[in-house]
Amino acid sequence: MRRQPPDGGSGLAAPPVEIAGLLPGFEGSDIAYAMERAQRTGVGADEVLLAAGAVQADALGEASARMLGLDFAPLVGEEPARSTSRPAYADLVALLRSGLMRLPDGRLVVAARGLRLRELAARLASRPELRRALLLSTPERLASLVRRRFAAALAEQAAFGLKRDQPRLSAGTLGATRVLFLVLAGLLALAPLLLRLLPGPLALALTSVTALMLLGWSTLRLAACAGSAMQTGPPPMRDDRRLPAYSLIVPLYREARIVPQLVAALRAIDYPAEKLQILLVIEADDPQTAAALAGHANRPGFEVLIAPGAGPRTKPKALNAALPFARGSIVGIFDAEDIPDPDQLRRVCALFASRAGTEIGCVQARIAIDNVADSWITRQFAAEYAGHFDVLLPLLGGCRLPFPLGGTSNHFRREVLEEIGGWDPYNVTEDADLGVRLVRHGWKAAVIDSTTGEEAPRRFHAWLRQRTRWYKGWMQTLLVHGRRPLALLREAGPGSGAAFVCLMGGGLAAALVHPFFLAVLIGDLAFGRPHPDELSLVAVEGLGIGVFAIGYSSALLCTAIGMRRRRLTGLWRVLPLVPAYWLMMSLAAWRAAIQLVTDPQLWEKTDHGLARLPRRRLHLARKRPRDSAAGRRPPPQGGA
Template identity: 40%
Template sequence: MVEVPVAPLVKSRAEPDAAVSRPFTDSGAAPRCVEIDCVRRWFTSERLAEVEKRARRLGVGADEVLLASGEIAPDPYTYAQADAIGLDFVDLDKVPRALCPLDDEALFDAARKGLLPIYDGDVLRWAVAKPGLWMRAIIGRAKASAAIRQRFMLTTPQRLRRFVERHSVQCLHSLAAQRLRETAPEFSAAMPNRFVGPIVLVMLAVLSFLAAPQLVAHTLLFSLSALFIAGAVQRLSFLRHAGPTAPPLTNNLPLYTIIAALYRETDILPKLIAALEAIDYPREKLQIILALEPDDYPMRDAVAALKLGARYEVVLASMPPPRGKPKALNAALQYVRGDYVVVFDAEDKPEAGQLREVAAIFAADEEEMLACVQGRLTIENSDDGWLPSVFTAEYAGHFDVILPALAARDMPVPLGGSSTHARTKILRDVGAWDPYNVTEDADLGIRLARFGYRTAIASSSTYEEAPALPMAWIKQRTRWFKGWMQTWAVHARNPARLVRELGVRGALGLHFFLFGIVFAVLIQPVAWVLIGIGLLAPSLLRLDALPGWVVAFHFSALGLGYVASIIVKLEGLRRRELLTWRSGALLVARMPAYWALLSLAAWRALGQFFSRRFYWEKTDHGLARTSRRAQR
């Protein structure tokens, strides 16, 4: 028989002076929560009473209250607990990989559960890194049974995390970058699309235009008119649905995980941490993961310099391509312990009660078919220039009018990427985020709908920063348009299956929202050219030979599309209580320039779709000069 090396076991004494932030007092209080018996002498009886009262109210262990508050550190607490109940402390930083029988993927599950099997000689033992009620249970069993004391060891969650990180680097890359591609290739943007049909159609259209330019021009005008009318009718129909309302809050709060994927955000990091600290949610039930890129050393140094404590966990995404936010989110997902997970961007400032509201929305869903709740995004730096001001109206129309209407109709909801709350189990079941899609949020929303799940919209808002400079705005919108192209190309691969999964209305809504909007923006300059020719030289396209009502129909259709778009934005501003005569007039005056920039970004996105499809064009944050949230 092959001899298995013995794990490094340490019987350690606690070090109270390094463990607590205040002098310890012998309170003489009767034990009430056995999980803190080992550290009672370090605290006053008044403080212990507060801790135990909070633990009972939240349904957590009293040790979790002390650990979350930072009054005691994980290592000293675990040393003290091991001494008190006669368990060994195992230093996983010194344990070889060969002593753990789990495969690499199962290591992540061990990190989430806080239980790791380790061979001690030829005996399989369990390293436990689970403070709280589970610790309370094992204390009772360990005191009553020598067999239990031989079977279990104690360690800290941080040491267990480091063990998994050291030995699962390649597995992490596979899970984060390739899982969706390997398990459900039909939903992955990495798989090539067949563009033979569209290319043939384009060639036929070009040849037809050369042969009969007037006929093709008239056909194109009628097609554009129909598209603009259909879009206008749909947008105006959204106005019938009211915005979301906050449900009654629940006291039974679940464990929640926040993920923030950060890349080159050193300047804005302190503001993000301040925003996360301002969230009104029990810290004992909150896990915060900062997902960083391995080669972003300034970001890693900035996080380390803040000394955020054990409540903040850092996950490094793997280096191989594709690079970008979705792969970083997938890497962080492997360590998520929460029942629900939410994604925030670096510049986000969520309203304090957002997590409580979303927890109540999920709790009201008895069938558990509600997979996602989208928080309403709104622009903070509206006064930084004309672009942020129009961006504010666009966000208001999108998140306060369009998305609530789509959710109310049980139609696919393209998610917003930030303030996106999801059930963790469902998120894993559907393949999480597609690392090859540069708008992983919109794609995830469609995929959830295809699996039969619903999305709701929260009434709570999250403030974001809009680019104020045209080039920065164009780069951001280029990525969005390219991602919508990717998402439509993925979900249009099998039209018959799409109809079966979403129904006719849902499939048509998807085509219109993803393909129709992008196509309309792409074709908009062509429509302007045709209108210009019709006004200045109508004989070139024989528009002068058309009946007057036909020409009026074309102009009315185009105008109706633009008017409907503006009305939705104005309604969004009204619901945001931002609509005044001045803001409305400025929006109408600025929209033509905004539409022109949209077309420029869309054509740029089309070029990147064929040349740099997976390239993630980052938006710089922390440049805002004004804050609407601060003013309020």
């Protein structure tokens, strides 16, 4: 391409130092566009060209090094100076965040781009002697060096960090408590029969304790039903200069078939590509997904990481492995099949930047099932999600009470994640655990009015495996945070502690006891119930039937209201089958209780990309992905 003079003869202002070395390979109009967009988004002009795919990171780094009079460090054989064979994890994170690395010979490598290069140029102009002690590299080169050189330290932290540093908050230290839970679950299941054998006052006392927890679970739902549809959060932030750097982490395993859809959904997100980093985490034994990513995600902004083999093979371990490489001040989590609203990230930023956002550590978007019509199971799943994410969670978030986060579409302040120790690799529903740990560390979670479309299992076996994993993780979460109740109440507060016990404990108790209570109730109706002599036993039966009726009513009402808010039709096809769906959930709960003892870290994978009638996916296929890096202008075609 023709070289355009960067002076007044071409009508251009002098280009900033980060792209001055690229002028021989670019049209003047392309340079002008990069400078204008950099000013509009608050980044370096080199970051605009990089995000548009007009230049490679190494070419940028080498050109900038020439302009600054520094040597370029490819960081292939170099090794940081250190005093121990295995550096502390915090030192590695600091190295990645600062972009500064001391070499054994005393020289300092600076991995910088954009506005930091302007600061470096100003420093060198005032102190030119620093050129002898500095080398320039790229953030990508530095991250690659850290992954190669310190793989063992990173793997140890990802798999065992929380268990080592905060053992009382890790499901990896439950031990015999898991067996005790199974025993208590068995006693709970037999309670409808055992209560007939106990003395009246004792039976009434035990029934009252159980009923209190179950009624608390139902009361939360009834309170949510009584509230209005909460449109939480301010409108999306539109000023690109105010938007922070954002990192999205997407763990994948055996997801090759859905990679094209995933990449299209992520590209459709309305956020400046210069400020958006997408980390795709795969397993070492998944070459099919790796090949699919190589073919579809080989574009600026996408980075592929390999999760370490140490420790349990779980999603939270993969997330921990990616966290130190996240450059954004906000970290969002998506699953492979997700299709988020395009403005979801802007809504998150607006809430974090608001006055109310100062105490919020996590923002949860609403999740909706988009393959509703695939089967009766997907219809029940969609109705259940509507009640949970559109009715219950907005109430809990609005009241600043703890709630189990969704496994996807949750967005964290990065420093909060690092403060609380990241995810627990030993908890198979890391989202539920993290929702409680946030509150225990003094942070709140909020729900925004933004939706992510997700695919539900449409066959019973796939549904059972997924729901078993969820229940097992909720059991782990209840045991971890309930084994020291006084500490929970002290750290979370009495109200939050009580809400957690009612929500998590009540839900599990309801699922475990439901089929046995139902069997006793049907038996009494069919064969006649015994007539107890003691008034207290009459009260036991009345209390049990009352709890049963309130539980069913609250759940059905929550489902119906959620379906109306989500605009799901076919209520008459959903509600009659809810009792059958609840029995399926009880089966999954008991399967989870047994698996909690026999294989607590087993992660039963849910296959995706099998939906037959995906509404949001069909919409995405018809919609052309937006290239937010280049805006409405085609990307520059540089020769660098």
